[in-house]
Amino acid sequence: MVRALERRGARIHLEGQLVSAEGGHLVLSTGEEFDAHTIVWTAGNGANPVVANHTDLPVTARGSVMVRADLRVGTPEAVVPDAWAAGDDAAVPDLASPIDGSITVPNAQHAVRQAKRLAKNIVATLRGEQPKDYVHHSLGVVATLGLGRGIFQWRGIVITGFVAWVMHRGYHVLAIPTWERKVRVLLVWASAALFGRDIVSLLSVQHPRRAFVGGGVPERDARELAGRAA
Ligand SMILES: Cc1cc2nc3c(=O)[nH]c(=O)nc-3n(C[C@H](O)[C@H](O)[C@H](O)COP(=O)(O)OP(=O)(O)OC[C@H]3O[C@@H](n4cnc5c(N)ncnc54)[C@H](O)[C@@H]3O)c2cc1C
Known part of the structure; x- marks a missing residue:
């Protein structure tokens, strides 16, 4: 993936973290500094602090709700009655992983399936049946x-x-x-x-007149005018 991106002109900085991004100037933990127009944050999400700070539910060191494999909130020792959790903010044991103590990764592949299992488990407990464990083998x-x-x-x-x-x-x-x-x-x-792409895009937020100008005059003049409109 790194090679594919580099072939397209990207510069990849590995083994470093972003320390600051003030005024479009980026500083990395490796000491490298450079300017950037656009910053796309893809470093993942943390747990929602509401649960850790404003509830007494058991949470992991990272602040995710502790749940059992059947998605009931609780520690291995005790279940919190009538509390269920699933998705990104829940530390759901990954029974499909060969590594003991793994939790499911926070992605939609799991979140959607956990939601279905959770709904079925609530119905099951209301009917006096046993809830089932969540098990999902990654689709890749x-x-x-x-x-x-x-x-x-x-x-x-x-x-x-x-x-x-x-x-x-x-x-x-x-x-x-x-x-x-x-x-x-x-x-x-x-x-x-x-x-082509719909003109209602982020680009048209930055250059709102470009498509309008481009649609109204011959191509050569449009390029000139679009440059001025930007
Ligand atoms: C840019 C991006 C791309 C992604 N691409 C993929 C992908 O390609 N494949 C994939 O599998 N996963 C992907 N994911 C991850 C996926 O989106 C999440 O794993 C999934 O949405 C988690 O579902 P969830 O229901 O647990 O949480 P969310 O979808 O985050 O839903 C949580 C909801 O709770 C609401 N909420 C938060 N706090 C409160 C509060 N205090 N009170 C009330 N409501 C509150 C939020 O507004 C939100 O609507 C991507 C995530 C991002 C950010």
Whole structure:
């Protein structure tokens, strides 16, 4: 992935943390400093402090709610009655992991499935039945590296390029709830493939007149005017 990004002109700084980003000037823990226009934060999320600071629920050292494998809140010693948790903010034991004491990673793959298990478990307890443990074997990870390029990994299998990009798109369409939403999203993608991206994008926030100017005058003049409008 690093090589793919470098081929496209990116500079990757590994083994370092962001120390400061004031006024568009970035300082890394390695001592490197440089300016940047755009900062995209992808370092992950912490636990919501509300739970640790404003409840008496048991939390882990990182502040996530401690839950048992059946998603009831509680420590191995005691269950908190009528309290359930799932998703990013819950430290759910990962029974599918070969490593003892693992917890499920905070992603939608788990959150969606945990929510379903949690709902079924609440119904089960209301009916006087036993709740079941949450177990999910990872379906792998998939990501895009820009339009038409992606990467998929499941255990030792790695797929890169266009096929992985299609898999990424396909999985996300499948994951979108309701057929109505799936069709809407697919139609937007299809129209973007034919006519380009919708002009309502972040770029148009920064350069709101560019599309308007571009649509009204011959191409050569449009480029000139767009430069001035920006
Ligand atoms: C940019 C980005 C990209 C991602 N891409 C992927 C991906 O490709 N694949 C994948 O599997 N996962 C992905 N994830 C992770 C995925 O989004 C999360 O794991 C998933 O949304 C967790 O679901 P959740 O219901 O636990 O939490 P959330 O979806 O975060 O929902 C929590 C909700 O609680 C609300 N809330 C917070 N505090 C309070 C409060 N005090 N009172 C009331 N409500 C409150 C929030 O507003 C929010 O609506 C991505 C995450 C990010 C940020």
